[in-house]
Amino acid sequence: MENIARGALHIYAQNVERVDASPGDWVEVLHGGETLAYGFYSPSSSIPVKVYSWEDEDPREVILQRLEWLWKRKRRLYPTTFRHVFAEGDLVPGLIVDVYGLEVAALKVNVLGLERFKEDIADFLVEKGVENVVERNEGKGRKKEGLPLRKGLLRGKTYRSVIKEGNVEFIVDVLKGQKTGFYLDQRENRVFSEKIGEGRALDVFSYTGGFGVHLAAAGASVTFVEMGKWESGMIEKNLELNGVEGRIIRGDAVDVLKRLLEQRESFDVVSLDPPALAKEGRDVEKAKRMYFLLNRLAIRLLKPGGILLSSSCTHFLSPREFLGIVRGAAQKEGRRLRMLGSLRGQAPDHTVYLPQPETQYLKHGVFEVE
Ligand SMILES: C[S@@+](CC[C@H](N)C(=O)[O-])C[C@H]1O[C@@H](n2cnc3c(N)ncnc32)[C@H](O)[C@@H]1O
Incomplete structure (x- = not known):
């Protein structure tokens, strides 16, 4: 458990002694009577707890605040086309959000407890002016979490965008393309x-x-x-x-x-x-x-x-x-x-x-x- 205290986000099944929670719950992680972290519980995964916070906070607030913060930081790097959320790299385990030309976004949710915030994430993107949001919720990660496989538009009507990269342009199709499109x-x-x-x-x-x-x-x-x-x-x-x-x-x-x-x-x-x-x-x-x-x-x-x-x-x-x-x-x-x-x-x-x-x-x- 020392690695959790040092900031790691994965709690493995072999380290879990006792659970008092239902699938998808936001849980407090205790070790020797002390609170270590907070995260979502996924009983069918080999990583049954993914950590999102070290404070006692409301999970929806944690996620939305992090999305807001990442939106500002990432746009500073790339104003219109960028990886808004890179899962563990951005302290939001199991969530990928890619934005193309501030026009179309693709999202992937790979953690059971996060699934119920999918609509909040789509609304966040629409509020930021990204009118079209596509979910690419397929693959092994979802199966391991016991989540259904889904692919399609969550908001808007188009799933294609043309992006500029250096001296060239690319058509990105976030529905038919691999992964999240590009x-x-x-x-x-x-x-x-x-x-x-x-x-x-x-x-x-x-x-x-x-x-x-x-x-x-x-x-x-x-x-x-x-x-x-x-x-x-x-x-x-x-x-x-x-x-x-x-x-x-x-x-x-x-x-x-x-x-x-x-x-x-x-x-x-x-x-x-x-x-x-x-x-x-x-x-x-x-x-x-x-x-x-x-x-x-x-x-x-x-x-x-x-x-x-x-x-x-x-x-x-x-x-x-x-x-x-x-x-x-x-x-x-x-x-x-x-x-x-x-x-x-x-x-x-x-x-x-x-x-x-x-x-x-x-x-x-x-x-x-x-
Ligand atoms: C990581 S992607 C390449 C990304 C690309 N270089 C870019 O910058 O957009 C790998 C590609 O290899 C293709 N691929 C996979 N196995 C292959 C194989 N055995 N022979 C040829 N292409 C393959 C996949 O369809 C996929 O499009």
Whole structure:
């Protein structure tokens, strides 16, 4: 329980001795007769209590005050498109809110006790001028909490927005898109890629065009590699929106990279942004092997002096381990790497809360391959 006193927000089942509460209740957490914290009780979860406060407060007030405070702080970073609430990172466990162009918001609720405040959260966003609010309440997290799966409009009538990022624009569809519609965590890294957009570029794991559209707008001739059908259609739309062109290859990344090598293609820039390859601790070794393979193939495809943009979004891999994998992949290919500046990470609206280290998850390196 010392970690709770130090600010951690998760109370695990093995640490719970006695419970006097109903599912979803706001509970006081006691240890040795002293109050440690307050939070919501989820009996079916392996983390039966998530902490939201260290004071005796009304839960609705806690949530609304935190939303208000975060609204101001996040808009200071990004005025119209931002991650308003990043769950544990922002001391609101189980809640994600993304705002696009102050026009459409997507929310995800993953804690039983929070569910009854969903309408309050939607009202808060409407009061702030975000007329369209979509819930993306799907996935394993909800099931573990014993919550029903729901997806759809909570307020307003549209679920699409066009956002500006650096020199380009993207269509964001928060209903059909992955997660909450767009990978805002990579925004700073994508904008940085505009500085190196020249020659032939390969955007592997493109989603709706992320890195590649920036590279194309900066002047590169871009090939996109993406497995999803809907996603590939969106790449076309985003290219058109920005008045640029590109080649889209639909298929599995490893297969496509191997085929490109067989066809003796080579590139000046390669971006790798795979989905989280380890979703649970036991997947880590397999994930490491896949990162290693992907980075080897990408390095082999790069011309001398080419740039590798390599990302990993699984928190099970530390920044040090990630760098070790990329370095090892280059060594195996007989190439030397130089990194432009330090290893980069998630955008600052994806707050890292130090007592919950998994809130730091994204790694992104810009490497020059000799
Ligand atoms: C983290 S997202 C990429 C985000 C993107 N770079 C951006 O900035 O918007 C990973 C993407 O990889 C795609 N994907 C997953 N497995 C794949 C595979 N084996 N081959 C190709 N694409 C895959 C997913 O459909 C998803 O769009």
